[in-house]
Amino acid sequence: MTAYDRRLLRGSAIQRLGGHIIAAGLGWKVQSQATHEEYDVSVEIDDKLGWLLNTSCSCKDFEWLTSEARERPRTDNSMINGLPVCKHIFAVLIETGWIEPAKGTE
Numbered sequence: 270m271t272a273y274d275r276r277l278l279r280g281s282a283i284q285r286l287g288g289h290i291i292a293a294g295l296g297w298k299v300q301s302q303a304t305h306e307e308y309d310v311s312v313e314i315d316d317k318l319g320w321l322l323n324t325s326c327s328c329k330d331f332e333w334l335t336s337e338a339r340e341r342p343r344t345d346n347s348m349i350n351g352l353p354v355c356k357h358i359f360a361v362l363i364e365t366g367w368i369e370p371a372k373g374t375e
């Protein structure tokens with residue numbers, strides 16, 4: 270399983286729970302499955318082109334994806350349109366119908 274698939278699966282699981290993704294201002298609050306910690310997510314989508322323009326999340330994984338991973342690409346990276354995507358961002362993208370949830374479970 271790729272890093273992309275793994276984060277997509279986890280994002281799908283969060284979205285499936287229901288009530289863990291809450292619209293907040295221009296972005297979203299996404300609650301972690303395990304710790305119930307809340308993360309601030311924002312995604313910007315060009316609806317005409319169907320293109321992701323910007324992503325951000327306040328979690329550690331996203332921080333890793335944007336800093337270290339940029340300089341030293343590893344197999345653990347996951348991106349859409351060249352932008353880093355953590356499981357919380359995947360959850361929001363599924364919630365909004367922009368991408369399909371993963372079929373299986375972990």
Ligand SMILES: [Zn+2]
Nearest residue numbers: 326328355357
């Ligand atoms: Zn995140």
